Each structure stands twice: as C-alpha cells, then as structure tokens.
Amino acid sequence: MIILIGGEKGGSGKSCLAQNLAVYLATECQLSVMLVDCDPQRTTSNWIQARNDNPSLKKINCVQMFGKIRDDLISLGNHYEAVVIDCGGQDTVALRASLSVADFALLPLRPKRRDLQTVPHVDDLLNNGMMFNPNLDAAFVLTQCPSLPNQANRILEAKEVCQTWGHRVLDAFTYQRNIYDDSEESGSSVMEFEPKGKAAHELRQIFNQLLKQENQRAIEVTYAQSAAQLEREQYVLSRSAPTTYGH
Numbered sequence: 395m396i397i398l399i400g401g402e403k404g405g406s407g408k409s410c411l412a413q414n415l416a417v418y419l420a421t422e423c424q425l426s427v428m429l430v431d432c433d434p435q436r437t438t439s440n441w442i443q444a445r446n447d448n449p450s451l452k453k454i455n456c457v458q459m460f461g462k463i464r465d466d467l468i469s470l471g472n473h474y475e476a477v478v479i480d481c482g483g484q485d486t487v488a489l490r491a492s493l494s495v496a497d498f499a500l501l502p503l504r505p506k507r508r509d510l511q512t513v514p515h516v517d518d519l520l521n522n523g524m525m526f527n528p529n530l531d532a533a534f535v536l537t538q539c540p541s542l543p544n545q546a547n548r549i550l551e552a553k554e555v556c557q558t559w560g561h562r563v564l565d566a567f568t569y570q571r572n573i574y575d576d577s578e579e580s581g582s583s584v585m586e587f588e589p590k591g592k593a594a595h596e597l598r599q600i601f602n603q604l605l606k607q608e609n610q611r612a613i614e615v616t617y618a619q620s621a622a623q624l625e626r627e628q629y630v631l632s633r634s635a636p637t638t639y640g641h
Contacts, residue, residue: 395471396477396492397478397498398479398492400492400499400500401512402484402515403503403508403512404484405504406503406509406537407502407537408433409438409441411500411535411537411597412478412480413578413583414585414597415478415601416478417452417582417583417585418598419476419478420452420476421585422585423476423613423614423617423618425474425613426474426476427454427474428455428456428470428477428478429442429455429456429457429478430457430458430459430470430477430480431458432479432488432492434460434482436458437480441581442454442581443581444579445581451586459488460486462491463488463491467491467495467496475619476617479492485515489519490519490523493527495527497529497530498530498532498533498605499520499530501516501532501533501534501535501561502534502535503536503556505536505548510552510555531562532562533561533562533563534562534564535563535567535568535600535604536549536568539567539569540569541570549567565599566600567596569592573588584597585598
C-alpha cells in the first residue's frame with residue numbers, strides 16, 4: 395500500500411506523522427517499509443540519518459524523490475508492503491503524482507483559520523487526483539490541538555469545516571505535546587520514546603483509523619506479503635480448518 399502524508403500548509407506536522415507512521419508499520423505491524431521524502435527541507439531525511447546512526451533503533455529505508463515520481467512510487471509499491479510519502483506543505487508536482495497512485499492520503503491541519511483556509515484548494519487537489527485514482531481514500535486529521543477545555547470548540551468547529559467538503563475526518567487527533575519534538579530530535583518515534591504515553595496512544599488511533607483497521611495485528615494480516623507472514627497465516631488456516639477423514 396502507498397500512503398501519502400500531504401497538504402498545502404506547512405507546520406501542521408506532516409513530517410512528524412510520516413516518520414511515526416513508518417516506524418509504527420515497521421516495528422508494531424511488522425511490514426517492510428520505504429519512507430519517501432519529497433520535502434526540499436529534508437526534515438525526514440535528516441531524521442532518518444539521526445535514526446540510522448543509533449544502533450538501538452530499527453533502521454528504516456528512506457529515499458528522496460522530487461518531480462514526476464508516479465512510476466517510481468508504483469515500483470516501490472511493488473517491492474515494499476508499505477510506502478509512506480512525506481510531501482512538503484505546498485502544491486507540487488510530487489504531491490499531485492503521489493495523489494494519483496496512493497491508496498490512502500492523510501491530510502493534517504491545525505485548528506487554525508489559516509490552515510482551514512487551505513481546505514478548498516486541498517479539495518481541488520483531491521478531486522484532480524481521484525480522476526486518475528478513484529480508489530484513493532483520503533482523510534483529514536487535526537493536529538497540535540489546544541488542550542485547554544475552553545478551546546474544545548475550536549476542534550469541533552475545525553472538524554465541521556473539513557466535513558462540509560465531503561471528505562473523511564478522523565475522530566482521533568493530536569494535542570500540542572513536547573514529546574513530538576523531543577522524539578524527532580533523537581531520531582526515534584513517539585511510540586519508541588514513550589510507548590505507553592498519551593502521544594503514542596493518539597498516533598496509534600490516528601493510524602488505525604486511517605487504515606480502517608482495529609489494531610496493528612489487523613494491519614499486519616491485511617497488508618503483509620512476506621513469505622514468513624504468508625506461511626504463518628497458512629498455518630493458522632490449516633489449524634482452524636475442519637478435518638476430513640476417509641472411509
């Protein structure tokens with residue numbers, strides 16, 4: 395499967411989501427993963443370098459791509475069980491190419507007016523992408539939400555704005571937390587930095603809702619294609635199959 399993390403507004407946490415999603419799929423869902431960095435700022439590429447320099451962390455494959463990358467993404471999708479694309483916060487050729495082949499698109503927005511003002515343009519991008527890729531499953535997710543109770547209406551209002559354009563909006567969202575920056579600086583994911591923390595719970599909910607799966611095990615069973623995984627599933631099926639005796 396190919397998953398795009400993109401949008402038109404910078405600063406909404408696209409790279410953070412892409413990095414954490416790649417780790418979640420590789421470590422907790424046991425999938426083979428390729429992370430694609432399409433952002434000229436190289437945020438994810440720099441994170442990968444810090445991560446792969448740490449022997450205690452599982453290495454994640456990463457490649458930089460720009461421009462007309464449609465065929466390259468299709469090729470990666472044939473070699474990896476999951477391809478996660480981190481696109482920068484602007485309308486680029488790479489973003490449009492990614493929309494034309496992605497199975498899922500996660501579109502992060504902060505509950506702020508300047509972020510919500512980009513929704514009409516993002517809607518145009520999605521509609522254009524779905525002309526070539528009608529099976530694209532796109533979802534908005536709210537990020538960096540305020541945690542004060544008196545700010546809760548801002549989250550609800552932001553969801554309503556996104557829903558008026560007819561696209562899926564995830565129920566899960568992220569709050570403003572220092573752990574997102576702290577884990578990124580160390581080359582790790584939130585789920586590795588504090589596995590049972592609130593931020594890790596937020597992200598697992600987001601990723602499971604995006605992929606419409608109950609948990610990481612369901613994701614593994616649905617998307618794993620490795621020989622070892624197929625062998626495990628065949629063994630489970632053989633154990634559960636009714637036994638037939640000859641006469």
